[in-house]
Amino acid sequence: MSDAEWAKKLTDEQYYVAREKGTEAPFTGKYYDHSEKGNYTCVCCGADLFSSTxxxxxxxxxxxxxxxxxxxxxxxxxxxxxxxxHGMVRTEVTCTQCDAHLGHVFNDGPKPTGLRYCINSASLGFKPKI
Known part of the structure; x- marks a missing residue:
């Protein structure tokens, strides 16, 4: 899609985060304290990215x-x-289907992987488990 097409499909915040590599403020996204069971998807293309598990x-x-x-x-x-x-080296994560910016991954997460995928809610959709 062109930038104009993405801008029509997404909200201003979704476009800023997912297409312009922005970041939402902490504790403001709709999924940071979300506990429903299901899959988190890419807000742009709908690809399944993360499980609630x-x-x-x-x-x-x-x-x-x-x-x-x-x-x-x-x-x-x-x-x-x-x-x-931003004067530091981090690892950005993007959607392989549409190149949407999701957030970053860090090596300070829990077992079994030791990873922390720190993801913007604005880059995510959600499909509840049925």
Whole structure:
């Protein structure tokens, strides 16, 4: 999609975060304190990204997960990229289907992976488990 098409499809905040690599303020996103069972999806393309079974309270103010969902080939719909913005080196995570910015991943999460996917609610949709 073109930038204009994404801007029509998404809210201003979703566009800023997912397409312009922005960040929502901590403790403001609709999924940071969300505990319903189901899958978290990409707000742009609908790809399944994270399961509620791997969501945990990291205390960061953003939805946090210790693992991603995998497809039938055991590949994640979440890609990792080096991010050197803001005077630091971090690992950005994006959707492999549409390149939407999701957030960042850190090595300070719980077992079994030791990872903390720190994700913006504005980049996510949700499909409840039926």
């Amino acid at each position: 791997t969501k945990y309270d990291s205390g960061s103010g953003w939805p946090s997960f210790y693992d991603t969902l995998k497809n039938d080939d055991n590949k994640s719909h979440v890609a990792e990229h080096s991010d050197k913005s």
